Every structure is written in structure tokens, then in C-alpha cells.
Amino acid sequence: MDYPFQDFEPKWRRVWDQSGAHHPDLAAADKPFYGLVMFSYPSAKKLHIGHWYNFGPADSYFRWKRMQGHTVFEPMGFDAFGLPAENYAVSRGVHPAVTTAESIGFIREQLKEIGAMYDWEREVDTSDPGYYRWTQWLFLKLFQRGLAYQKQAPVNWCPSCQTVLANEQAEGGACERCGTPVVKRDLKQWFFRITEYADRLLEGLERIDWPRRTKIMQENWIGRSTGTTIAFGLEGRDDRFEVFTTRPDTLFGVTYVVFAPEHPLVPEITASRQRAEVEAYIESVRRVTDLERLSTEREKIGVFTGAYAVHPLTGERLPVWIADYVLATYGTGAVMAVPAHDQRDFEFTRKYGLPVKVVIQPEVDAAILEAEALTQAFEDPGYMIHSGHFDGLRSEEGQEAVTRALEAEGKGRFSVNYRLRDWLVSRQRMWGAPIPIIHCPKCGTVPVPEDQLPVKLPEDITDFAPKGKSPLANLPSFMNVTCPKCGEPAQRDPDTMDTFVDSSWYFLRYLSPDRDDVAWDPEISRKWLPVDQYIGGAEHSTMHLLYARFIIKALYDAGLVTFDEPFARLRHQGIITHKGEKMSKSRGNVVNPDDFVAKYGSDVFRMYMMFMGDYEQGGDWSDEGITGIARFVNRLWRFYQDHAAAAPDGELPRDLNYALNHALEQVTRDLGELRFNTAISRMMELLNALYEAAAKGPIPGLRGALETFARLVAPFAPHLGEELWHTMHPESAETVSVFDQPWPQHDPAALVREVITLVVQINGKVRDKLEVPVGVDQDQAVALAQSSGRLTAWLEGKQIRKAVFVPGKLLNLVVG
RNA sequence: GCGAAAGUGGCGGAACUGGCAGACGCGCCGGCCUUAGGAGCCGGUGCCGCAAGGCGUGGGGGUUCAAAUCCCCCCUUUCGCACCA
Numbered sequence: 001m002d003y004p005f006q007d008f009e010p011k012w013r014r015v016w017d018q019s020g021a022h023h024p025d026l027a028a029a030d031k032p033f034y035g036l037v038m039f040s041y042p043s044a045k046k047l048h049i050g051h052w053y054n055f056g057p058a059d060s061y062f063r064w065k066r067m068q069g070h071t072v073f074e075p076m077g078f079d080a081f082g083l084p085a086e087n088y089a090v091s092r093g094v095h096p097a098v099t100t101a102e103s104i105g106f107i108r109e110q111l112k113e114i115g116a117m118y119d120w121e122r123e124v125d126t127s128d129p130g131y132y133r134w135t136q137w138l139f140l141k142l143f144q145r146g147l148a149y150q151k152q153a154p155v156n157w158c159p160s161c162q163t164v165l166a167n168e169q170a171e172g173g174a175c176e177r178c179g180t181p182v183v184k185r186d187l188k189q190w191f192f193r194i195t196e197y198a199d200r201l202l203e204g205l206e207r208i209d210w211p212r213r214t215k216i217m218q219e220n221w222i223g224r225s226t227g228t229t230i231a232f233g234l235e236g237r238d239d240r241f242e243v244f245t246t247r248p249d250t251l252f253g254v255t256y257v258v259f260a261p262e263h264p265l266v267p268e269i270t271a272s273r274q275r276a277e278v279e280a281y282i283e284s285v286r287r288v289t290d291l292e293r294l295s296t297e298r299e300k301i302g303v304f305t306g307a308y309a310v311h312p313l314t315g316e317r318l319p320v321w322i323a324d325y326v327l328a329t330y331g332t333g334a335v336m337a338v339p340a341h342d343q344r345d346f347e348f349t350r351k352y353g354l355p356v357k358v359v360i361q362p363e364v365d366a367a368i369l370e371a372e373a374l375t376q377a378f379e380d381p382g383y384m385i386h387s388g389h390f391d392g393l394r395s396e397e398g399q400e401a402v403t404r405a406l407e408a409e410g411k412g413r414f415s416v417n418y419r420l421r422d423w424l425v426s427r428q429r430m431w432g433a434p435i436p437i438i439h440c441p442k443c444g445t446v447p448v449p450e451d452q453l454p455v456k457l458p459e460d461i462t463d464f465a466p467k468g469k470s471p472l473a474n475l476p477s478f479m480n481v482t483c484p485k486c487g488e489p490a491q492r493d494p495d496t497m498d499t500f501v502d503s504s505w506y507f508l509r510y511l512s513p514d515r516d517d518v519a520w521d522p523e524i525s526r527k528w529l530p531v532d533q534y535i536g537g538a539e540h541s542t543m544h545l546l547y548a549r550f551i552i553k554a555l556y557d558a559g560l561v562t563f564d565e566p567f568a569r570l571r572h573q574g575i576i577t578h579k580g581e582k583m584s585k586s587r588g589n590v591v592n593p594d595d596f597v598a599k600y601g602s603d604v605f606r607m608y609m610m611f612m613g614d615y616e617q618g619g620d621w622s623d624e625g626i627t628g629i630a631r632f633v634n635r636l637w638r639f640y641q642d643h644a645a646a647a648p649d650g651e652l653p654r655d656l657n658y659a660l661n662h663a664l665e666q667v668t669r670d671l672g673e674l675r676f677n678t679a680i681s682r683m684m685e686l687l688n689a690l691y692e693a694a695a696k697g698p699i700p701g702l703r704g705a706l707e708t709f710a711r712l713v714a715p716f717a718p719h720l721g722e723e724l725w726h727t728m729h730p731e732s733a734e735t736v737s738v739f740d741q742p743w744p745q746h747d748p749a750a751l752v753r754e755v756i757t758l759v760v761q762i763n764g765k766v767r768d769k770l771e772v773p774v775g776v777d778q779d780q781a782v783a784l785a786q787s788s789g790r791l792t793a794w795l796e797g798k799q800i801r802k803a804v805f806v807p808g809k810l811l812n813l814v815v816g
Numbered sequence: 817g818c819g820a821a822a823g824u825g826g827c828g829g830a831a832c833u834g835g836c837a838g839a840c841g842c843g844c845c846g847g848c849c850u851u852a853g854g855a856g857c858c859g860g861u862g863c864c865g866c867a868a869g870g871c872g873u874g875g876g877g878g879u880u881c882a883a884a885u886c887c888c889c890c891c892u893u894u895c896g897c898a899c900c901a
Binding site: 002212213216217220221223225227243244245246247258298300324325326327329330331334335336337338342343344345347417418419538541542575611612613614617619620621622624625626627628629631632634635638669677678680681682683684685688691695757759761763764765766769793801802803804806809810812813814 | 819820821827828829830832835839842854855856857858868880881882894895896897899900901
């Protein structure tokens with residue numbers, strides 16, 4: 001291999017570094033472009049191919065933006081807190097700060113090999129006290145606004161990680177990190193009131209350029225549903241309880257009500273003769289993991305409480321049951337059961353022999369459905385029957401009418417519910433930002449005064465293995481403080497924050513990481529945010545990307561930022577497979593970037609990843625496939641070696657000029673859409689055309705073409721692009737960069753054709769191709785087609801019944 | 817079950833708004849060069865067929881002069897959610 005990347009790749013990285021090429025003056029920029037990738041998580045020493053796939057192509061896109069005249073800010077940092085880092089530290093018996101610093105050191109060096117425009121002078125490390133001080137400050141801002149609060153609630157507990165988890169991190173009842181089934185624990189925890197922003201999180205989606213499926217995922221996650229809250233009475237008691245339903249039109253079909261086992265009224269209303277059974281049931285539910293509890297396959301079981309509810313409109317007596325198919329955390333934790341029109345209630349009824357009442361018919365004035373004959377619930381909308389004066393109304397009308405009737409009696413109202421839950425942010429682990437709260441026996445919950453931040457993690461901790469409560473709780477030196485309010489002895493909150501809090505604002509900190517008087521520079525953030533282009537994995541759709549949006553909206557309301565959506569444009573890179581399968585250690589098909597970077601160079605590796613397939617779809621890695629890019633780069637290199645020095649000036653021949661400008665046009669278009677694969681194909685075509693032409697003799701205008709080609713290839717292969725550009729500009733100092741040269745524009749005049757290929761079809765099948773002047777009309781085209789002689793077999797003895805002519809493209813003759 | 821995306825040669829993948837299916841690359845075949853080739857260069861390569869030609873974008877229907885692309889039904893794969901009342 002004669003392509004000496006070992007020489008020039010490190011050389012250009014050194015030059016860029018020394019000339020400060022990637023350290024823009026943020027205050028002075030007049031066309032700012034904030035290009036962001038999801039920062040890395042240094043839980044081990046290795047940068048894997050997924051990182052490369054995220055960072056390499058993203059950098060190519062940002063370099064292109066720079067050549068288009070933007071001042072591009074492309075930061076990099078480390079999401080250094082968190083369970084994986086801590087677990088890794090625990091497994092080695094070393095303080096996480098030590099192992100994390102070590103990992104960051106390794107990973108930073110690997111990141112540098114990518115040759116991206118990272119501004120290393122603005123690196124951010126979320127585990128640095130200079131950073132998490134401001135994470136704590138952020139917590140206090142939310143606390144002041146009532147958006148951070150403590151509550152006792154059944155929460156997801158991972159027995160393996162020994163900590164609680166947010167709803168988003170316990171999807172499907174398993175720990176997001178380790179896969180262990182989570183269990184419910186009743187604990188007092190800190191929450192962020194993200195539910196208060198549910199509607200605004202939905203609304204904001206309309207204003208941002210994000211992948212459709214990511215928006216849909218967030219919409220589904222928020223799960224807004226409109227319906228009616230209805231108050232039922234309780235027999236023999238003065239108080240009432242509420243249920244939420246989306247089907248108030250079925251209110252007359254209620255035959256019983258169901259409480260979640262955790263519902264606070266359950267102990268109060270349970271009849272004494274049922275108490276033993278109820279308590280046994282509640283106990284059994286507690287032992288079940290969410291994973292099992294959430295299974296729809298599981299038989300619905302429950303227990304009668306012995307209590308009766310009173311129907312709000314008919315006054316009917318309705319038995320009150322408890323069952324774990326009712327969730328304590330959604331709606332009011334109680335539902336009205338309408339077995340005829342809800343499949344879950346129907347199944348429950350079948351098991352316990354409860355009555356069924358049909359109140360919706362598929363057609364008006366018809367009694368098609370009979371309770372006795374039902375084999376499943378009829379859940380579609382229809383027409384109301386057996387519903388007093390509401391009979392005959394369509395479901396939609398009935399929902400409105402029933403709710404209004406309830407409203408009139410003070411027994412109901414229109415309401416909205418969300419699937420989204422408040423964000424549980426406490427973690428019983430030590431490798432995170434300590435929650436800046438002091439618990440005082442006298443004053444209660446007291447925020448740490450801002451001038452006392454950061455609440456630093458202790459360095460002298462030796463026992464940091466998880467034990468079910470934060471390891472910090474065992475350190476008197478950390479825990480014991482004086483109350484900032486009354487000065488009496490008090491205790492710190494031993495928990496740390498979810499790492500997703502850290503990553504909810506890091507893009508703000510990047511802009512002014514050295515400021516120790518403010519979390520971010522208000523002027524610079526006003527100028528640079530929101531992020532112009534964010535690129536990262538789709539796995540963060542409902543966690544990081546939702547949390548960050550929430551935090552920014554909260555900061556916006558607090559007047560701390562001037563924008564309320566953090567990421568104006570978002571794209572996800574796809575997944576790279578290997579031999580058609582996901583890469584994993586267990587399959588033994590993991591591709592190690594370092595090996596290929598060493599063999600082919602950084603540019604080739606990056607370029608092959610871009611060439612593999614559509615960036616947003618991902619692609620399949622092939623050890624052989626990369627040779628295609630290696631060959632291309634070699635051929636390109638060799639072409640400059642052989643022709644650059646003596647390249648003629650002048651004008652390119654017409655066809656080569658067309659090829660060059662076509663490539664410019666297509667590559668520009670493709671880059672805008674992050675379609676790197678087709679862009680690279682176009683450059684290959686151009687190089688093939690140059691080789692073909694060069695084989696025939698000297699090419700007038702080649703000098704200009706090579707100068708342009710160097711700029712064209714530069715974003716894709718930055719080191720090589722720099723080298724080739726300097727080959728064409730030997731007079732330029734090394735510090736003059738190709739990335740400060742203008743992106744080449746195509747010349748529309750060069751793309752005007754005089755002769756085009758006209759496809760001639762007979763009955764829709766291609767039978768001939770004609771080289772014709774670009775302006776021919778239909779009659780001329782038909783005449784030319786008939787006279788070419790190649791169609792006689794098809795036209796003989798037939799009549800042309802119709803001719804379809806697409807100017808400049810195609811002529812279809814319908815014959816018969 | 818609900819929601820989303822995808823299915824094209826031996827392989828990775830192209831195809832703008834319905835207009836030459838298979839760009840570009842890998843692999844393979846043949847040739848040149850070479851002491852040698854896991855280097856380079858030239859040519860070929862969807863399938864069937866000697867050819868003419870026919871057939872081809874998961875399967876089946878349909879719309880159209882014309883369908884990978886639009887419509888209907890079905891199959892498969894991936895991802896997300898999943899008792900949310």
C-alpha cells in the first residue's frame with residue numbers, strides 16, 4: 001500500500017491542534033453552527049464501533065458546514081457518572097474517580113484518532129466538581145420552582161444494581177442497565193415534575209426537525225388521553241372516590257368497581273370479614289415483580305373488599321374489588337368496570353361470575369348484543385341503550401352528554417391523563433451528583449445554599465459497594481452537617497442524581513466550561529443555542545431526549561435560557577451489524593475499530609462506515625468491503641501523485657466538466673441529507689472518469705479539477721483532503737486549512753446537455769435508445785424512432801394507437 | 817395486541833416528484849503486467865436461454881401508456897410500547 005496515511009494523518013492532526021483550528025471564538029462568530037454528538041460514557045477503556053459510527057460521519061457533516069462558511073463548534077466530553085462506571089470501579093475495588101479518569105484518558109486518545117474537529121479546550125466531564133456543582137445548582141432551581149419534590153411512592157427497585165430507577169429505565173419491568181426484573185418498593189424519593197410539562201412536550205414536537213418515529217415514540221410515551229373523571233359514593237361513608245374513564249358513554253354498564261391494591265382507601269373500606277383475604281392478596285401482589293405483573297397473558301385475579309360503591313347517576317350498589325390489573329400510578333388508581341365493553345373487565349367477570357350489562361349497540365335501536373351471548377367485550381363505539389334518557393345517542397355524543405350531566409351534579413368533569421410519570425431522580429449509589437439537600441430535624445427539607453456548592457463527593461470513601469442504600473449514608477464525615485437555616489445538627493441527603501440529569505444540560509456547559517461564576521454564559525448561549533444539528537443513537541428517544549427537552553423548558557420558564565427546545569434538528573445513526581447480526585461479545589463478531597484504523601488509516605475507516613449503507617439505517621460491516629474504500633483512496637492518492645505536478649491549466653473537456661459538476665451537485669445534495677453513501681459513490685464515479693480520460697492523454701483544465709476535487713473529498717477524508725489540497729497549493733502554509741476554503745459550487749451551465757438519451761418503449765418495454773438533441777418534440781421523436789430501423793420488428797403490421805412523450809426522457813408507443 | 821420502519825443480484829446497497837431496475841462497491845469470471853501476487857490495469861457479471869427473446873424489486877390482486885415507487889389483501893423481519901381504564 002503506497003498511501004502513506006501513517007505520515008500525514010498524525011501530521012495534520014498536529015497542525016490542526018497547534019493552529020487552534022478547532023477552537024472557534026464563540027463570541028465573535030457571525031454564522032454559528034452548533035454540531036453536537038451524544039457524548040461518550042467512559043465505563044471501560046474502549047471506544048467501540050458504534051461511537052465511531054456516530055462521531056465520524058457526524059464530523060464529516062460538520063466539516064462540510066464549516067466549508068460552507070459557518071463557524072462550527074463541535075465539542076466532546078464525557079458522561080462520566082453512572083452505574084456502569086461505578087460497577088466497573090467496584091469490580092476492581094478502586095474509587096470510581098480513579099477508574100473514570102483512567103478510562104477517559106484512554107478514550108480521549110482514541111477519539112483523537114477520529115480526526116474530528118473537537119474543541120478539546122472546551123471538554124466537559126460531568127463527574128468533575130466544576131461541572132456537577134452546576135448540576136446541583138440546576139436541582140435547586142427546579143426545587144425553587146416546585147419542580148423537584150419528594151414523595152413516598154411505590155418505585156422501581158433493581159435488586160442487582162441496588163437502587164431505584166425511573167420509569168423510563170425500567171421498561172417492561174426489567175432494569176435498563178442489567179436486565180434484572182425490578183420490584184416495587186415503597187420509598188421516599190426525589191422526583192422532577194415532568195408531567196407538568198406533558199402538553200408542552202407534545203406541542204414542542206411540532207416545531208422541531210426530528211425523525212418522525214422519534215416524535216411518535218415521545219408522543220406514545222407521554223400518552224395523553226382525554227376522558228372523564230367520575231366520583232362514586234361509598235355505601236355507609238361520607239367520602240367519595242374518583243375513577244378516570246375514556247368511555248363515560250358506558251357508565252350505565254358499570255357492574256362493579258376495582259381499586260389498585262395500593263389504593264389508600266383500601267384499608268379503610270375493607271369489611272372485617274374480608275380483611276384477612278384482602279391483606280393476603282396485597283402481600284402476594286407485593287412479591288410479584290413488575291415483569292410478571294405487567295404480563296397481559298397473566299390471569300386477572302382479585303379480591304372482593306366487602307365494600308360497596310354507589311353509582312353516581314342510578315344509585316345502584318356496586319361491589320368494590322381490588323385487583324392488580326388496575327395500576328396505582330395511573331389515573332386515580334381506581335376504575336369503573338364495564339365488562340360488556342372492556343375486555344379486561346370482561347375477563348375478570350368471567351372468572352368471578354360478576355354481572356355483565358350491555359349498554360352499547362353497534363347499530364341504533366337494535367338489540368344485537370346480549371350479555372349472555374357475549375364471548376368477548378364489544379369495545380367499538382356504537383349507540384347507547386339501557387342508559388335512561390341517553391338511549392339512542394352515539395358514543396361520542398353520549399360521552400359529552402354523560403359528562404355534562406355528571407358535571408351538573410358535581411360528580412364528574414372532563415379530564416386529561418398521561419401515561420408519563422414524574423421523573424424519579426434519586427439513586428442509592430455514590431457515583432453521581434449528590435442531591436444538594438439537607439434534612440434537618442427542626443427545619444425539615446433545606447436546600448444547600450448556592451454559595452456552598454458543590455456538595456462534593458468524598459474522596460476518602462473506601463466502601464462503595466452498593467448495599468441497598470447509598471454508600472454515602474455510611475460516612476459520618478459526609479452525612480453530618482449543620483442546618484444552614486438553624487445551625488443545629490442535620491443530615492445530608494445520601495442519594496445522588498440520575499445521570500440523565502447530568503446529560504440534560506451538558507450542551508449548555510460546553511459553551512463556557514471554565515466559567516465558575518455561572519453555569520453557562522448567557523450571551524454565548526443565546527447566540528449558539530439551540531443546537532443546530534444533534535446526532536446520536538435512537539435508543540435515547542424516550543429518556544435523554546425527553547428529559548433534556550423538559551429541563552430546557554423548565555429553564556426557559558425560569559428565564560435562564562431564551563429557547564425552549566434544545567435540539568433544532570436531530571438525526572439518529574443506524575446500527576452496524578456484522579455478518580447480518582448485531583455485534584456482541586457473546587456472538588464473537590465484534591469489530592474493533594483500532595485494528596482497522598491501524599491497517600487502513602482513520603480516513604478509510606471513517607469513509608467505509610459512511611459508504612456501507614444509509615446512515616440512518618445502518619449497514620453491515622465487511623472486512624472485505626473496506627478494501628473498496630481503501631482502493632478508492634489509493635487510486636485518488638496515486639492520481640494526484642502522477643498528475644498533480646504537471647496538471648495542465650485551461651478548460652476541462654465538456655464531458656469531464658459535466659462529470660465534475662454533476663458530482664459537485666450530487667455530493668452537495670446528498671450531504672445535506674446525511675446520505676454519505678451515495679455521495680461517496682458520486683466521487684468514485686468522478687475518479688473513474690478522470691482515470692479514463694487520463695489514459696488517453698493530458699487533460700486540459702486538470703489543475704482546476706484536482707483543486708476542486710481536493711475540497712470535495714475533504715469532509716469525508718479530512719486528513720487526506722488536507723494533504724491533497726496542499727499538494728495543489730504548495731505555496732500555502734500548513735496552517736492554512738482546506739476547511740477554511742469555500743465549498744465548491746457546481747456550475748449549472750456545465751450541466752446543460754445538448755444531446756440526451758431518449759428511451760423508446762413499445763407497449764411499456766424498452767426497445768431502443770436514441771441520442772437526440774435536447775429540444776426534440778413528440779412528433780420529431782416519433783419520426784426519429786420510426787426511422788432508426790431498430791423498431792421495425794415491433795411496428796410491422798401494427799398501428800400506433802397512442803404515443804406518450806416525456807420530454808428529454810422517454811417515448812412510449814402503444815401499438816396493436 | 818397496538819404503533820413505526822423495512823423486505824431489490826452471490827453480498828453491502830442505488831433508483832429525484834410513477835418514466836432505462838440493479839448506480840457505486842464487494843465477490844466472482846476472463847485478460848494484461850509480473851520471478852511472484854492477497855499489488856496494479858483492462859473487460860465481463862440480475863436470472864433462464866446458443867440466440868431471438870422471456871422473466872425479474874417478499875407473495876397475491878388492482879390503478880396506469882408506464883409501478884421497486886400509488887391502492888387493497890397477505891407473509892416475513894427489525895424496533896418501540898404493551899392490563900394506561
